[in-house]
Amino acid sequence: MEVTATAYRINSCHYKNGRVPATGFPSPKEVVEELIRWGKGTSAIENTFTYATGLRTTPKQTYFVDGYYDAASNEAVVVLWKEVNSNKGDIYGLPRSDQPGAAGEVQKNTFDIKKYIPGFPIYFWFRFHDNSLIALLFDHSERGKSNLENYVDGFMRHRAGKWVAVTKD
Secondary structure (H helix, E strand, C coil): CCCEEEEEECCCCCCEECCEECCCCCCHHHHHHHHHHHHHCCCCHHHCCCCCCCCCCCCCCEEEEEEEEECCCCEEEEEEEEECCCCCCCCEEEECCCCCCCCCCCEECCCCCCCEEEEEEEEEEEEHHHCEEEEEECCCCCCCHHHHHHHHHHHHHHHCCCCCCCCCC
């Protein structure tokens, strides 16, 4: 199995005041730990979306599939699912109702899109000790750094309970 790895620097999860990381925001490690905890605690993969699709994000949703944080190495792996428009061609299907972290058998090519989310896995390896993010691309997966960025932003804005600020208009 061949893999292509693309490394990126991570510092403040894009929360900055000018060029300086904004104070009061959690570290990337804290965000990823909470994302994994939240994702694995969600009842079904189809309920793990975090942002509205559109011109400023991605055309289809992104879902949390699985994640693991290892305290000994200070590293984490996160697997997201990049949804696509249809189940035509060499497309995979992820069971909508499966719980994150316990996904069942992925289907390929012909499947019921009411029961399966058409798309591809996207893999990320976080190395917090050297502030790096490594996007892993396999033959069966796709790139998805923009999916990850939108996903984390949506998570911070809407799903990260202990950091979400609720304001009244």
